[in-house]
Amino acid sequence: MSSQEIPEEGLPAEQDTAHGAVKVADDPFADPGLPAHKPRIQDIDERAAKRSERTVALMFTLSMLATVGFIASYVIFPVDKIVFIWPIGHVSALHFSLGLTLGAALFLIGAGAVHWARTLMSDVEVADDRHPIEATPEVKAKVLADFADGARESAIGRRKLIRNTMFGALALVPLSGVVLLRDLGPLPEEKLRKTLWAKGKQLVNMNTNQPLRPEDVTVGSLTFAMPEGLEEDAHDFQTQIAKAALMIVRIEPDDIKDKQSREWGHEGIVAFSKICTHVGCPISLYEQQTHHVLCPCHQSTFDLSDGARVIFGPAGHPLPQLRIGVNSEGNLEALGDFAEPVGPAFWERG
Amino acid sequence: MSTVTDTKRKAPAGERVADWADGRLGIYGLAKANMRKIFPDHWSFMLGEICLYSFIIIILTGVYLTLFFDPSMSEVVYHGSYEPMQGIQMSAAYASTLDISFDIRGGLLVRQIHHWAAVIFLAGMFVHMFRVFFTGAYRKPREINWLFGFLLFVLGMFTGFTGYSLPDDLLSGTGVRFTQGAILSMPIVGTYISMFMFGGEFPGTDIIPRFYSVHILLLPGIMLGLVVAHLILVFFHKHTQFAGPGKTNKNVVGMPLLPVYMAKAGGFFFLVFGFIAAIAAIATINPIWGIGPYRPDQVSTGAQPDWYMGFAEGFVRVMPGWEINLWGHTLVLGVLIPLVLFGVVLGALALYPFIESWITGDKREHHILDKPRNAPTRTALGVAWVTIYFVMLIGGGNDIWATHFHLSLNAISWFVRIAFFAGPVLAFIVTRRICLGLQRRDKEKVLHGRESGTIKRLPHGEFVEIHEPLGPEARYALTAHEQYEPLEVGPTVDENGVERKPSALQKLRARLSRSYYGEGNQIPKPTAEEYKEITSGHGHH
Numbered sequence: 001m002s003s004q005e006i007p008e009e010g011l012p013a014e015q016d017t018a019h020g021a022v023k024v025a026d027d028p029f030a031d032p033g034l035p036a037h038k039p040r041i042q043d044i045d046e047r048a049a050k051r052s053e054r055t056v057a058l059m060f061t062l063s064m065l066a067t068v069g070f071i072a073s074y075v076i077f078p079v080d081k082i083v084f085i086w087p088i089g090h091v092s093a094l095h096f097s098l099g100l101t102l103g104a105a106l107f108l109i110g111a112g113a114v115h116w117a118r119t120l121m122s123d124v125e126v127a128d129d130r131h132p133i134e135a136t137p138e139v140k141a142k143v144l145a146d147f148a149d150g151a152r153e154s155a156i157g158r159r160k161l162i163r164n165t166m167f168g169a170l171a172l173v174p175l176s177g178v179v180l181l182r183d184l185g186p187l188p189e190e191k192l193r194k195t196l197w198a199k200g201k202q203l204v205n206m207n208t209n210q211p212l213r214p215e216d217v218t219v220g221s222l223t224f225a226m227p228e229g230l231e232e233d234a235h236d237f238q239t240q241i242a243k244a245a246l247m248i249v250r251i252e253p254d255d256i257k258d259k260q261s262r263e264w265g266h267e268g269i270v271a272f273s274k275i276c277t278h279v280g281c282p283i284s285l286y287e288q289q290t291h292h293v294l295c296p297c298h299q300s301t302f303d304l305s306d307g308a309r310v311i312f313g314p315a316g317h318p319l320p321q322l323r324i325g326v327n328s329e330g331n332l333e334a335l336g337d338f339a340e341p342v343g344p345a346f347w348e349r350g
Numbered sequence: 351m352s353t354v355t356d357t358k359r360k361a362p363a364g365e366r367v368a369d370w371a372d373g374r375l376g377i378y379g380l381a382k383a384n385m386r387k388i389f390p391d392h393w394s395f396m397l398g399e400i401c402l403y404s405f406i407i408i409i410l411t412g413v414y415l416t417l418f419f420d421p422s423m424s425e426v427v428y429h430g431s432y433e434p435m436q437g438i439q440m441s442a443a444y445a446s447t448l449d450i451s452f453d454i455r456g457g458l459l460v461r462q463i464h465h466w467a468a469v470i471f472l473a474g475m476f477v478h479m480f481r482v483f484f485t486g487a488y489r490k491p492r493e494i495n496w497l498f499g500f501l502l503f504v505l506g507m508f509t510g511f512t513g514y515s516l517p518d519d520l521l522s523g524t525g526v527r528f529t530q531g532a533i534l535s536m537p538i539v540g541t542y543i544s545m546f547m548f549g550g551e552f553p554g555t556d557i558i559p560r561f562y563s564v565h566i567l568l569l570p571g572i573m574l575g576l577v578v579a580h581l582i583l584v585f586f587h588k589h590t591q592f593a594g595p596g597k598t599n600k601n602v603v604g605m606p607l608l609p610v611y612m613a614k615a616g617g618f619f620f621l622v623f624g625f626i627a628a629i630a631a632i633a634t635i636n637p638i639w640g641i642g643p644y645r646p647d648q649v650s651t652g653a654q655p656d657w658y659m660g661f662a663e664g665f666v667r668v669m670p671g672w673e674i675n676l677w678g679h680t681l682v683l684g685v686l687i688p689l690v691l692f693g694v695v696l697g698a699l700a701l702y703p704f705i706e707s708w709i710t711g712d713k714r715e716h717h718i719l720d721k722p723r724n725a726p727t728r729t730a731l732g733v734a735w736v737t738i739y740f741v742m743l744i745g746g747g748n749d750i751w752a753t754h755f756h757l758s759l760n761a762i763s764w765f766v767r768i769a770f771f772a773g774p775v776l777a778f779i780v781t782r783r784i785c786l787g788l789q790r791r792d793k794e795k796v797l798h799g800r801e802s803g804t805i806k807r808l809p810h811g812e813f814v815e816i817h818e819p820l821g822p823e824a825r826y827a828l829t830a831h832e833q834y835e836p837l838e839v840g841p842t843v844d845e846n847g848v849e850r851k852p853s854a855l856q857k858l859r860a861r862l863s864r865s866y867y868g869e870g871n872q873i874p875k876p877t878a879e880e881y882k883e884i885t886s887g888h889g890h891h
Contacts, residue, residue: 024482024686026878027878028825028878028881028882028885029796029825029826029829029830029876029878029881030822030826031595031596031598031826031830032595032596032822032823032826033595033596034595034596034603035595035596036825049694074455079431079452079454079455080431080452088632092458094455094456095456095459095462095631096631096632097631098455098456098631099459099463099628099630099631099632100460100627100631100632101630102459102624102627102631103624103625103626103627103628103629103630103631104624104628106620106621106623106624106626106627107620107621107623107624107625108620108621108624109617109620109624110617110618110619110620110621110623110624111617111621112617113613113614113616113617113620114613114614114617114618114621115608116613116617117609117610117611117613117617118614121610122605122612123605123609123610124605125596125603125604125605126388126603126604126605126606127388127596127597127601127602127603128388128588128603129385129600129601129603130588130599130600130601130602130717131589132715133491133586133715139602162532179545181760184546184547184549185545185546185547185548185549185556186545186550187542187545187552188541188542188544188545191545191550191551192534192541192551193705195508206647224647226647232439233425233439235425235555236552237425238554238644238645238646239550239551239552239553239554239646241645241646241647242527242551242552242553242646242647243551245646245647265846273645274647275646278531278684278685279366279527279528279530279531279666279685280527280528280530280531280564280646281379281527281528281533281550281649281653282646282647282649284648284649284651285651293651296649296650296651296652296653296749297524297528297649297653297833298666298667299667299748299759300671300747310671312759313667313671314666314667314668314669314670314671314684314685315671315684316671316672316673316682316684316685317671317673331821343531344530344531344534344535344682344685345535345673345680345682345685346534346535346540346541346542346544346680346682347534347536347537347538347539347541347680347681347682348541348677348678348679348680349675349679349680349814350675350678350679350680
């Protein structure tokens with residue numbers, strides 16, 4: 001709806017009648033006009049003006065000295081020299097001196113210029129007229145006529161076939177640009193559903209790089225593991241560990257409230273995805289008495305003794321559990337991949 | 351030839367250069383309009399300057415950083431001079447950031463100036479934007495410049511985010527992971543956008559180089575264009591000014607660009623730069639060497655984004671973890687709603703000028719600024735918005751609040767959830783009351799004068815305080831603002847007796863207008879009659 005539908009009765013009747021002599025003489029709220037200029041001390045006392053001049057010149061001179069100091073610091077201080085500066089503490093001598101001298105050199109130029117402007121340059125206020133931004137009706141009429149001439153000469157309105165095919169071509173051509181973006185990345189397919197874990201893969205302790213044995217996992221400790229065969233210097237290590245990171249705890253079997261969770265573990269040892277189901281931070285804080293784990297990013301808290309149920313925070317579903325057992329060598333092994341996608345939820349997750 | 355040079359004086363070198371340039375660029379024409387352009391003086395008008403100057407500082411230092419930074423995610427083993435990281439595997443991006451910080455002389459200073467300037471740039475834009483908001487400076491003809499400024503603020507946020515993600519340290523990598531998790535929550539397209547953005551699965555090896563080109567080229571390029579357009583419009587529209595004697599909607603009162611503002615504004619650039627350089631020397635920002643290179647399976651506690659992303663973080667942290675699973679699909683409302691609210695809260699800022707001008711129906715140009723108190727509903731809405739922003743900022747730092755003030759996370763979450771709804775309402779009511787109170791005080795001052803602090807004892811023993819009447823200048827400044835009348839829907843029967851039904855939109859508009867300008871929602875200005883009655887009467891009381 002256009003605003004014209006409602007008469008503009010709410011607007012104040014006139015704007016700017018206050019300007020100049022339009023106002024009736026006895027209006028107590030009339031614009032008295034620009035106040036007279038009040039001279040500063042520098043305007044009337046040449047000695048004060050001289051003082052200001054010296055102040056400004058002093059600041060510019062100090063700035064020069066600070067720049068010399070900057071260059072000297074750059075030359076004098078070795079890059080690894082650490083000094084104690086009270087109350088800041090131990091700082092790099094080079095960084096600290098460069099920063100302060102540069103800061104002083106710049107700041108003093110600014111301070112000098114502003115002091116100059118405030119004390120010595122004219123501070124007489126003057127008024128400039130404003131002009132309406134809108135064009136005058138004549139200009140507008142001329143422009144519209146020019147446009148009509150141009151449009152008529154191009155015959156864009158008459159030769160509709162040209163116009164329509166041109167719009168079509170212009171609308172289609174950006175598609176090429178969109179198509180070119182296709183190879184920014186692969187399609188999602190099943191990538192978010194699969195991790196490196198598979199049946200028979202041993203759990204490797206992230207700290208020792210050795211296969212985990214059940215006796216390594218004690219009650220009250222939180223152990224991190226990765227699948228065997230994943231090396232830290234592998235080219236895709238970051239991408240693989242972003243999905244496969246695993247945390248392992250031992251809970252008294254009777255304390256595990258969720259029956260399936262108990263069965264998927266080994267004698268109370270249970271393994272869960274370390275990647276938070278909220279937005280994917282690695283979970284790293286473990287409360288050993290309650291078997292709660294907390295994600296330090298957004299504080300989602302999961303109860304590992306109850307199938308990693310969410311008990312606090314913005315996560316929407318439990319941490320996926322990895323089904324584990326013990327192989328013939330007595331090491332912990334996976335009995336398959338995670339049954340559901342790890343990490344944050346997504347549209348196709350289901 | 352010699353006769354010509356004899357009769358014509360030889361112009362000074364500067365003039366000859368200017369003549370040369372004028373013959374090619376027409377600079378005299380430009381200078382005529384701009385060299386002595388008048389700018390009004392008010393402390394709040396320098397807030398935008400802080401933004402401009404910090405933007406320039408960011409570009410200068412950013413160019414320097416590109417000379418040393420290696421935007422690559424290929425893994426290297428660190429052998430630089432920072433002992434604690436010796437022999438640790440990390441991306442080349444992280445290693446080169448360590449080199450900038452520890453091996454290149456002055457590199458740390460430039461990095462710290464760059465980051466401090468970015469933080470100040472965003473803070474400056476925030477405050478500048480609310481100066482413009484609370485004084486109504488966004489009204490016609492400046493709505494488009496408001497949008498340019500808004501875009502600069504939003505693009506500044508994303509430029510900041512892509513910038514602090516580049517070092518590939520543990521903290522920023524966690525932020526990128528969070529972003530990827532948020533993208534995954536988008537229905538239908540989420541997984542595709544994530545794959546295309548990261549060149550495959552998270553984190554892959556493409557995201558840092560891609561963020562790099564976005565951070566140093568795409569976004570700053572757009573922003574530079576917007577900054578130039580923003581400034582051209584400031585010149586074209588001429589600056590707004592507060593009401594005062596001699597100041598009208600048809601003039602601009604102040605001092606000329608040359609020399610006063612050349613010196614003041616030019617000097618202010620050096621003040622800002624010097625100040626930021628000094629902070630960079632004294633206060634460490636983003637010590638990426640502290641917690642090591644990014645690994646998707648590691649994290650530190652107390653992870654926080656830069657301040658301007660904090661309110662988005664707040665939405666994510668306090669939102670209940672709602673997920674809807676239907677027909678084999680998951681709607682991740684727990685993350686999607688925060689993502690949408692992030693856009694809605696920001697978008698409201700962009701739209702506000704258009705909503706207000708629709709309500710007032712005012713099509714005139716406005717160059718005289720409102721005092722915030724004289725637009726109580728607008729001011730209250732602005733404070734309500736800021737309240738939401740800061741409530742969510744508390745939510746975004748809930749762990750910091752919990753550990754520093756020994757509060758329960760649960761209590762903070764519930765406080766933020768409730769305050770998100772109740773806070774803005776409360777802030778609106780309180781602000782509007784304060785504004786109306788201040789309007790009443792202004793009126794009182796105009797009619798009865800200023801309290802002089804002088805107590806007079808009357809002959810019969812009564813003590814009275816003498817009120818000094820205001821001078822004509824103060825009186826004018828306090829009464830120069832305009833007041834709108836609330837719109838009416840109009841008669842329901844037109845002049846021909848035909849029933850006319852106002853549309854729902856018309857009714858809404860009239861209703862909003864009443865809530866802005868209706869009785870009790872603004873204090874009518876003192877009239878000349880009121881003033882004369884009081885002043886011509888029996889003295890002060």
